[in-house]
Amino acid sequence: MTAPSGPALPVPDGLVEAFRDYERAAAEGDTTALARFVAPGSSTLAGDPHGLLVGSDAITAYAAAPPPRRLVQTHVQVTDPDHALVVALTEHESGGRGQQTQLWARTADGWVITAAHTSEPPPALDSRIWRVVGDPLVPGTPGGPLSGESVAVKDVYAVAGHPVGGGNPAWEAGAPVERGDAKAVLGLVEAGADLRGIARADELGWSLFGANPHFGTPPNPRAPYRVPGGSSSGPASAVSLGHATIGLGTDTAGSVRVPAAYQGLYGVRTTHGAIGTHGVLALAPSFDSVGWLTRDADLLALVGDVLLPDTAGPAGTSELVLVPELLALAEPDVRDAVESWAAAQGLVVRETWSLGELDEWRRAFSTWQAWEAWTVRGPWLRERLHLLGPDVRARFEHAATIDERTAERAQGVVQTARTRLRELVGDRVLVLPTTPSVAPLLGSDLGPVRGATLLLTCLAPLGGLPAVSLPLRTAAGLPCGVSLTAAPGRDRDLLALAASLG
Incomplete structure (x- = not known):
């Protein structure tokens, strides 16, 4: 010395x-x-x-x-x-x-x-975030509306010349090399965006928190030492870190909206079926939807202009409706952030909804999601459950025990909930916390957080509704989110509203 x-x-x-x-x-x-x-x-x-x-x-x-x-x-x-x-x-x-x-x-x-x-010496490739990365991996078509932008693609989308890894090394090892791009991937590249690389996903897309046991947990730069949110964790972290400007993900139960809230990003879950999922690894087809994340609302809307159908959606208003029963599901720091945001918007209608069946809706959602997940993945997993990490393995093991009668009852509740939610939302815009809490600390017990989170995040997929998450911060400076949800097909309206409010 x-x-x-x-x-x-x-x-x-x-x-x-x-x-x-x-x-x-x-x-x-x-x-x-x-x-x-x-x-x-x-x-x-x-x-x-x-x-x-x-x-x-x-x-x-x-x-x-x-x-x-x-x-x-x-x-x-x-x-x-x-x-x-x-x-x-x-x-x-x-x-x-x-x-x-x-x-x-x-x-x-x-x-x-x-x-x-x-x-420390920087890694050439952070394998917690990326499976494959290039400079770029696939160049965008010159002159398009997304020229100059870059995309991190969740590892559930087909990218020509690469297998779909699905967040699990055994799945990746047996997956075929894709001959073409998924529709959403092709749309972004043809619009001029460079495909920066294929980013990590939680195993087979079934998680809300982003901790992959095989490749590690992607960082959350906006809330260090906290989970990044999943299952679109890789694209979210890539956007948050500035590795890409667009994170292409999927949202079944909140897999775009949760990382958006946890990392202070804009995120959208599109109307179920609005963007084709051919070439996307399915989890629960009744709820799987294309979504994406950005660091600003204008780019979020521009991606929508590229990917969403060029047709007029149903007529609707921009009237904001805040439901105290849903707001009360959030922890005080998140609730205060949403209340402050709502107050800043001016006139927001407060409307009481009778939601005594919300717990039943959430249970039915989880049951039908699990039934579908086992239906589409069970044939491969039946002899390979030991190849999954403990959390996802436990969910698939439970899914394998659901009998047809139980699944049918759950499906009936899902259909009832869908009708009821669409009636309640009507032609207005529902305002609610994206998640009930800020990102949990790494290593904390995530079980109770998962259940509480699903009470809020299951509403959009139950209704087949589009939802946009806008970033907020708590009084302590941690990221959280407020969601705007509207009737099916009003994706462009929501994206425009988010851009005007962002």
Whole structure:
């Protein structure tokens, strides 16, 4: 360890030994030992490529041991006998160089780190986000309305020359190379957008949170150390990080809207059947819909101009209807954000709906979705359930137990709910929280969150309705979303309204 040239205070006693002990613990991956060097308190900081952790509790809970590395250079700048800045250049076993900057302080218990920042060699390809990526993978047709835009395609769409991976390595290994593009992919490329690459999906498209056990969890740059939202997690993270401007996904139970809310993006689920799903890996055909994510509302609407049918939808108004019973399903921070947004719009009609059957609708939705999922994927999965991650495997195992009579009863409730929801929405625009909460922390229990989320996200697929999620922020600065939902076929109206309100 060397001090800077010129007049400087001497390196304090014990600092070199503390730094070496820290590096020894890092080399051994000893997170318990590393935690002893974290200064206690709420002001301690630790930043790395994943985000910034504030407070010793957060740092010790989420900070991982660094990858294997060796010190190349180390410099110390002493500010006073009890404080020093240490800057170290490291060389990683996997290649490339990184840098760590640490502010050390002497305490009664020894030297500890009060603030740190670590940089790592950037990966050539972040396989948590991308399966295949190019520069571009497929160039767009010059001169189209989407020229200059780039697309991250969820790995459930056919892209010519590539298999559909479906978020599972066993499925990908047995999938044929596609001879042509899915309709939505072709439409975007012909409109001038470059296809940047094929982005990760949760396994077979059946998840709301984005944690893929095979390839890792894509990052959520707007809410670090929180889940990104799924199953269109790869395209969402690609857009949020600026790797692409458009994320092409699918939405069965919220797989576009949830990551939009969790990552502060605009997202749309289109009217069921409005855009053909030929060439798209199905999950539950009664609910599967094409959707996409962007960082601004104007581009969200421009993609709609390209992909949606060029026909006039049903007549409707832009009257906004807020239902207190639905708003109450959100946690206070999200509810307050939606209330503030609604107040800013001016006149919003508050209307009481009798929704005592909402729990029944959600259960019927889940049952019929599971029945269809097993119908379309069961023949392949019957001898391969062990190849799935535990969460998705549990859902398919349950799906396999549903008998035909139970499925038929659920389908009947779904049909009743569809009629009722379309009557309630009418020719107006329903306003509701996109999700009941902000993105859960990584490693938290997602079971209760899933059930609460489905109470809100199942409404659009039950009704076959289009829904647009607009980004909001809670008082604490975390992303959340407000959804606009309207009658079937009013996709363009909703996209235009979102652009005017965004």
